Amino acid sequence: MLVLTTSAFEGLAITTIAAKIAKDMQGIHLYGWIFSAFLLCQLVGTLVMGQQVDRRGVFNSILISFAVFVIGTIIAATSMNMYMLIGGRAFQGFGAGALITCVYVCVTLYYPDTLRTQILAAFSMAFVLPSLIGPYFAGLLASYLSWRFVFWIVIPLIALALLLTYRSFRDLQRNQHIIEEARGVDSRTGQAILLAIGTGLLLTGLGMITSWQGIALSISGFIIMIPFMHKLLPQGTFLIQSGLPATLVTRGLYVACYFATESFVILGLTEMKGVSAETAGLLVAAGSLSWSGAAWLQARLDVKDQGDGRKQRVMYGIGIMIIGVMLVMLALFLTDTGIPLILLSQIIIGFGVGLANPTTAVLALQYAELGKEGKMSANLQFVDSFYVAVSIGVSGSLVALAKTMGWGISTGILMVLTLQLLLVILSFFSSLRITAHTSKSHQPTGQKIDTLPM
Template sequence: MINKREGIFSSRYRALTIGIILAVMAVAFEGLSVTTIAPVIAKNLQGMELYGWIFSAYLLAQILGTMIIGQQIDRSGPAFPFIFALFIFSIGLIIAAVTQSMLVLIIARALQGFGAGAILTCVYTSISLSYPDELRTKILAVFSSAYVLPALIGPYVAGIIAQYSSWRFVFWGIIPFIILAAFLSLPSFKGLKVKGVQNEGRRQTNLWAIQLTIGTGLLLSGLGMMPKFFGVILGIVGLILMIIPLRRFLPSGTFVACSGLPAMLASRGLFMACYTGTQSFLVLALTEVKGYASDTAGLIVASAALSWSTAAYIQARLDERDKGQGRRMRVLIGVFMMCVGIGVIVWVPIIGITLAVASQIIIGFGIGLAHPTSGAISFAQATEGTEGEVSASLQFVDSFTPGIVVGIGGALITISHTVGIAPYLGISAALGIQLILILISLLAAYQLPHIKK
């Protein structure tokens, strides 16, 4: 038990809490800004057919960052991996800022994704090692709230920059935040060690991560080439390569949402994917189909941030009041709200500013309830010595499922462009995928066990 007067900003935890906030904010600024400017980038670099890869390259590379750095954390602690992750992330920003090619931009996004995955894995591990269960929902709520300022101003500012100057300055502008995060947060990571972890299979795990990333990339590339025969073959090969690594990285029973950690990971992976996918394709619908400016689209996307942070704060207070007894119900309510929010915008022709904002507020509130609570549920089931493994699993599902789902949506848009149908039909199909998957996430959440008093 902790002292009742001790909180996440007490002297014992203050430095680490501030370090986490800075690190997460730096990653959030980049990710949320790109959501707004992606259509402008794709047009400028003449690569609209590769639109989905702007997101998928980033998210799939997080798999490598999560797995490789997760193994290194278990071996030596999070301090050095944290430095390395910030460096790779910064290199990706610089390349993206100067590139003249869509393919090079995608490579830069992959570097950013690797760095972001590694950064967040370090953060998750520090939470698991440093905070007791009674404070984890609070720090996880702050973790979620660290997206608030970037989410409120990042998309709008990025839209303004892209509309009136150049989208390249968005990437340049994030580098100072990385430098500040490194300077202020690194001391908090020193001395943290994971106890009792063996690393005999570290190299094999890294190879599985590489195979999974390659397989997923082939699958998504093949889907984008359909209905061509070569696309079908490429997709099948990619799917085969993916199967074994997925079974290695996820707890047994995740694919069928068995009660406990498997169900939590299945539900979380899907609702994170749907949140990311919905925002990505909503911005495209608003700018390319409805004709709204980038800054307007950015403001609409930002409306989800305030409701996310509000819900995260509420769930932390409720968790403190009921001692974690209501965590399952909060996840269920959150995912159900996301179902409602996504459902109202699936058909692109009916989307207007009012409906888009209402949808984002509902979706944001839903994930604000479900996201930090799902992390607390997962950490509560971690045994001593498996903190790094659980942290990596959380970050893995946060990266893999959004990457593949956004990639599938992007492939549908590419197919619609190839066969010459109206763009809004391809975007509507991409949003329809999000609705189907969020319903599956809700079913998986029902498999969570009831917490006994």
């Protein structure tokens, strides 16, 4: 819980102060890269650790994950320019992806399917405290001291998390079914790195698409991306085949919409409406609170119907998100201030994603094979990281394009929110092809737990 709370605090805090960082370092054209560098490296860390946790166990894997995350945090806190900051965010992303993969593996190993929706709902509580204090606290630090303190404050929290959990991870590793063969680096690691490079080239090119260099970078990145996407995503993903592929595509699209909308709503509030960073952060944080409430609701409903209504809950959640995104656009562009409507929209969007997200995770984890829990956990985190990275990266490129063409930042943000609305609508249609995996392919290897306090 503390690992996830720290990660949530860092994510919400950076979302709140990213606009100020970009202004201070004169890098508003690189605004999207504050998030995209983190997310692209998160997908690499996810896949690398997904292999290593199956081969070397949870304990060794989580020590490495903690170390990389802390190194990235120190680099970001001491950065002298936007490029150094982006480099630090890249290390942070790798460490965060690896950490969360380890957490998902523990859920798969330790809890039976009937309890996973409940423990994932419990994890959603990790977002409550950061949502209440994170954005406002980060905004105050950035306004009255320095945004660098937002990075420094994460280090003692993550160190405490390691101190409290290392014995549990060590004990769990003793019961873990570890694959001993093929200790070399899997080809997926190299493929993930090349995919991240290709995606980075594409996003860089899109940000300067009005020049021939931008066109060349975009084409090159796209050519590199496509074959590695095909290799790394489960078979049938491009065709949105029913079952696991449709579940992952659905999840990727609505998660991409949620986080990109959250990031650029803050930019819109500060640049278009003149709202302070701490106030904008609090408005957006309302979505995290309603996410937690919806996550608890879906857990109770899952117990009540024994998982039969999971597909419907995903569809309802995405439908609710569509309404929320439309309200965001209405609040920013068709009202004078729009603050109450922005608050309402964030509550609605957060509730929708909270209803769908733990459910799609459980649907996907049902496909995990014994000894390959890390791979399935990595698939989940890969989808989250990759789709969000591309969505935020393309959105940042749209803002940069609007700036280059002299259209104004409001036009850029309008294009961004239109893109997010299209993504969540596509997610809804993809959810029609979700099917439950009914065969019992995995039993937890840790201590059996029959009940979980609610």
